[in-house]
Amino acid sequence: MGRRLHRGGRHPRGAPLAGRRVRPARRGLRGGxxxxxxxxxxxxxxxxxxxxxxxxxxxxxxxxxxxxxxxxxxxxxxxxxxxxxxxxxxxxxxxxxxxxxxxxxxxxxxxxxxxxxxxxxxxxxxxxxxxxxxxxxxxxxxxxxxxxxxxxxxxxxxxxxxxxxxxxxxxxxxxxxxxxxxxxxxxxxxxxxxxxxxxxxxxxxxxxxxxxxxxxxxLGRRELGLRAELGARILDGVSGARDLLAFGREGAEKQEISALDRKLEGTxxxxxxxxxxxxxxxxxxxxxxxxxxxxxxxxxxxxxxxxxxxxxxxxxxxxxxxxxxxxxxxxxxxxxxxxxxxxxxxxxxDAEPGARDPEDPLPPPEDHAFELDRVSFRYEPAGPPVLDEVSLRLPPGRKVAVVGPSGSGKSTILALLLRFYDPDEGSVRFGGQDARSYAADDLRAGVAVAPQDPHVFAGTLRENLLVADPEADEGALRRVLRRARLEDFVRALPEGLDEYVGEGGSRLSGGERRRLAVARALLKGAPILALDEPTADLDRLTEGELLSSILDPGQEKSLLLVTHRLVGLEAMDEILVLDAGRVVERGTHAELAGAGGLYNRMRDVQNGMLATA
Ligand SMILES: Nc1ncnc2c1ncn2[C@@H]1O[C@H](COP(=O)(O)OP(=O)(O)OP(=O)(O)O)[C@@H](O)[C@H]1O
CATH class of the missing domain: 1.20.1560.10 (ABC transporter type 1, transmembrane domain)
Known part of the structure; x- marks a missing residue:
């Protein structure tokens, strides 16, 4: 999912940094x-x-x-x-x-x-x-x-x-x-x-x-605000220490923290x-x-x-x-x-959630056919449209890939699948019913997702896997590790599955973190498997192995693959090509590869880069 980095000056839309409110929840709680x-x-x-x-x-x-x-x-x-x-x-x-x-x-x-x-x-x-x-x-x-x-x-x-x-x-x-x-x-x-x-x-x-x-x-408001800002700044500085050191910014960061500290002391x-x-x-x-x-x-x-x-x-x-x-x-x-x-x-x-549960939700869906019907969506009411009349059908057992340039809205489709947001226009459906008729938790129970930027908890590998299924036994853990191509890696660790992975998975490489997220999603065993750029940090060999092992989620399971790497897509039933939030092409790999459109151009660029690499 598109990540925002709120560092170094101001929020992209001009709101001052430092933990300020970006979206006013309820205005007018100010006067006497x-x-x-x-x-x-x-x-x-x-x-x-x-x-x-x-x-x-x-x-x-x-x-x-x-x-x-x-x-x-x-x-x-x-x-x-x-x-x-x-x-x-x-x-x-x-x-x-x-x-x-x-x-x-x-x-x-x-x-x-x-x-x-x-x-x-x-x-x-x-x-x-x-x-x-x-x-x-x-x-x-x-x-x-x-x-x-x-x-x-x-x-x-x-x-x-x-x-x-x-x-x-x-x-x-x-x-x-x-x-x-x-x-x-x-x-x-x-x-x-x-x-x-x-x-x-x-x-x-x-x-x-x-x-x-x-x-x-x-004074009280200022003091609380300054304290929060100082806390946020220190936390940010500590988690970004490596980058600050690499850019030689640690002195400047220290000065800014001291300046905040002095302001707090004054108050x-x-x-x-x-x-x-x-x-x-x-x-x-x-x-x-x-x-x-x-x-x-x-x-x-x-x-x-x-x-x-x-x-x-x-x-x-x-x-x-x-x-x-x-x-x-x-x-x-x-x-x-x-x-x-x-x-x-x-x-x-008081902020409105991105999607609100209905008063009287339907029972959890039994049919997990997922569908977007001419969906348009923007994150901010005044912001640019991120999805524009996008339609997609993912019936059970089908494999659909969403590809497109960076920022074209691919991960946003997953956010709608998880009902983190409701669309502005069009509808998102599960089993033919509008997603808004279900409780969001019931919908999420049917989806196993490996996000683009997975969160790895500060604990052991085992604890991180069990998040998906606390009851899973050793055999189930081994199976998903094998499918996510992590088995050899875990075997080589002194503590094996009980190895501590560090805060945010800092003791894992980017590719290992991603495969851990894939293993976690596989362990959940939900009817819909959604993978967001599962191979982005992998070498070509591991990428190929991982794809061949996960692209067949099983007869009844459907797969939604979000990627900008056009590898392994021959196995997909349908590929949607997104550009600036619009579906500009759709079809199988064979159809798109010969069509001379964006898909083909992306493939040419990618193949050219690989050839010169
Ligand atoms: N939480 C958010 N709030 C506001 N805008 C967002 C948010 N998340 C994403 N966006 C914007 O929506 C657009 C689509 O983002 P999205 O993450 O869906 O793209 P993507 O195709 O997955 O990109 P990438 O391949 O780089 O991950 C981008 O312009 C992004 O900046």
């Missing part, structure tokens, strides 16, 4: 209202855990309330003891001090237990959601993203979302509860006092965070500055609130409206309750990051 919608959507992930969320918030509030209670009752006991009352009169207060000290420790522990358990469940459901949504998007909608960027979304951005609960929702609920409770405790003493305390709590819980949000606007420094400002603003507000409470209550004590023994109690109630509003600044900073993470995540998951 959309931020609210996005936040609510993120909160939706908490819905199944409603009970735990409430319990955790209640325990969080109980922790702060116990803290305030401990401070305030202790202050009362000390003040009252100084006035030397009868010990019995203090019994309740002393009991409360003990109670609050135990309940504070207990509720803190229980709150951590519940909230972290909840967070792990939340992360688990986010990961499952993300992966489940990602799978149908591959490969059609993911080719625009760099793997490092996707990895960063999948790992870091998902982890960032734990803050939606831990640092945003829960602290917010606790702050509201504690502020109202503080107001209720102070109200019987003096209305103004209660209102002033509430005012300070609100100013600290809302004013400081708003200021923080203003100062840190965009993080700014975040730290805002965090520092936030903390000092909160401290200042707490101090001012304490002074205000004393300024208001001392005259009340002097006037005898409040007993002196309550003075320290009031001051410490207010002081303690700031513990509930202090985390709100951090919550607002987290909000920016969490919303950016959510946006980046949904950007990927």
């Amino acid at each position: 209202g959309d931020g609210v919608r996005l936040f609510l959507r993120l909160l939706g992930f908490l819905r199944p855990y409603g009970g735990r969320v409430a319990l955790s918030a209640a325990l969080g509030a109980a922790t702060v309330v116990s803290g305030v209670g401990l401070l305030a009752t202790a202050a009362y006991v000390i003040s009252a003891a100084a006035l030397q009352p009868l010990l019995g009169e203090l019994a309740l207060a002393v009991y409360l001090v003990r109670f609050f000290s135990v309940s504070r420790a207990f509720s803190r522990y229980a709150e951590r237990l519940v909230s972290h358990g909840l967070t792990f469940r939340l992360l688990q459901s986010l990961r499952t959601f993300f992966y489940a949504r990602l799978e149908p998007l591959a490969p059609a909608r993911l080719s625009g993203y760099r793997s490092g960027d996707l990895l960063s979304r999948f790992v870091r951005d998902v982890e960032e979302l734990e803050n939606v609960f831990l640092r945003i929702l829960s602290p917010f609920v606790v702050a509201v509860l504690v502020s109202l409770l503080t107001f209720a405790v102070l109200l019987p003493f003096d209305r103004t006092l209660a209102l002033v305390a509430l005012g300070f709590l609100a100013a600290t819980g809302v004013g400081v965070p708003l200021l923080v949000r203003r100062l840190s606007r965009g 993080q420094r700014r975040s730290a500055l805002v965090a520092g400002l936030q903390e000092s603003a909160t401290e200042t507000m707490t101090g001012l609130a304490l002074v205000a409470v004393l300024v208001l209550s001392v005259p009340l004590v002097a006037a005898g409206e409040i007993e002196g023994v309550w003075l320290a109690f009031l001051a410490l109630v207010v002081l303690g309750s700031f513990e509930a509003v202090a985390p709100l600044g951090t919550a607002f900073r987290s909000l920016d990051r969490s919303l950016s993470a959510g946006r980046r995540l949904f950007e990927v998951t």
Whole structure:
């Protein structure tokens, strides 16, 4: 399949490099209202855990309330003891001090237990959601993203979302509860006092965070973006290290990575500055609130409206309750990051898959006749047509080859066969029914494909083969290795089938990788065998051997061979010659070889090159 190399500057269509979105999934999740919608959507992930969320918030509030209670009752006991009352009169207060000290420790522990358990469940459901949504998007909608960027979304951005609960929702609920409770405790003493305390709590819980949000606007998004870009760049650099070294670009690459790193450091420094400002603003507000409470209550004590023994109690109630509003600044900073993470995540998951399963799919096809009926297709709505009114019939047992110059659309036919995409016009049919009536997985089960650029998993040869059929026994593995002309190669390996092939099959040659893909496709034993350039990296001798062994897939099986090497095509029932997405010739080798068209010209060029080689 035509591969795009997103390196060195800009995306072919002018979109900047570095893991940026190529295909906007859902526009308009940007403004303030959309931020609210996005936040609510993120909160939706908490819905199944409603009970735990409430319990955790209640325990969080109980922790702060116990803290305030401990401070305030202790202050009362000390003040009252100084006035030397009868010990019995203090019994309740002393009991409360003990109670609050135990309940504070207990509720803190229980709150951590519940909230972290909840967070792990939340992360688990986010990961499952993300992966489940990602799978149908591959490969059609993911080719625009760099793997490092996707990895960063999948790992870091998902982890960032734990803050939606831990640092945003829960602290917010606790702050509201504690502020109202503080107001209720102070109200019987003096209305103004209660209102002033509430005012300070609100100013600290809302004013400081708003200021923080203003100062840190965009910082979270920038930081996540830079991190993803850095990750993608490093991953790209490591996988392309050989080429960078060969072109002497390693120094330049290092400089670009350092420049990104410096930018990230700058953003993080700014975040730290805002965090520092936030903390000092909160401290200042707490101090001012304490002074205000004393300024208001001392005259009340002097006037005898409040007993002196309550003075320290009031001051410490207010002081303690700031513990509930202090985390709100951090919550607002987290909000920016969490919303950016959510946006980046949904950007990927909201993309329309290349082909969508019907609501009520037909049962898997029993007849595996594959057909393209005047199919036209383009990858991008505004892009050039890649296939233009292409028709092809592949009934069971038939062998069809698709040949043509590079970029003529050959591999795209395989992408339609695997239903990675649906056509724009015309229809793709299986057993006479439109492919859109089936679930894509059911169609794929009937096709064994060896792609042009096969993925070899970092594991052993055996593991790579078993991807096609996990139940296959040793005999079946040996048989497909023989047919793919890999048997001698495997026999010569010290570990045989258990030899480690390296990441992406880096310890295999190009031709060995390709033959491994062919063996894998043969092992699947599906009714349709589709091979994309199976012999491209092979010498002529191995090519001939491989072709003679695979061109007969068996009576009932059909074969679709995509190639630009016009070798072994005498064995095919039909050959389609594609040029710029159109079928310009079709027929058997004998018919086309004498026709004087593109097929013949391609053969002449190929034979001429072989003769001079
Ligand atoms: N995922 C994609 N997104 C956008 N354009 C694509 C994509 N894949 C392929 N193309 C374009 O579609 C056209 C046909 O590509 P295709 O891979 O089908 O050609 P091909 O005939 O198999 O070429 P080759 O022989 O070089 O493999 C090319 O111009 C290619 O650049």
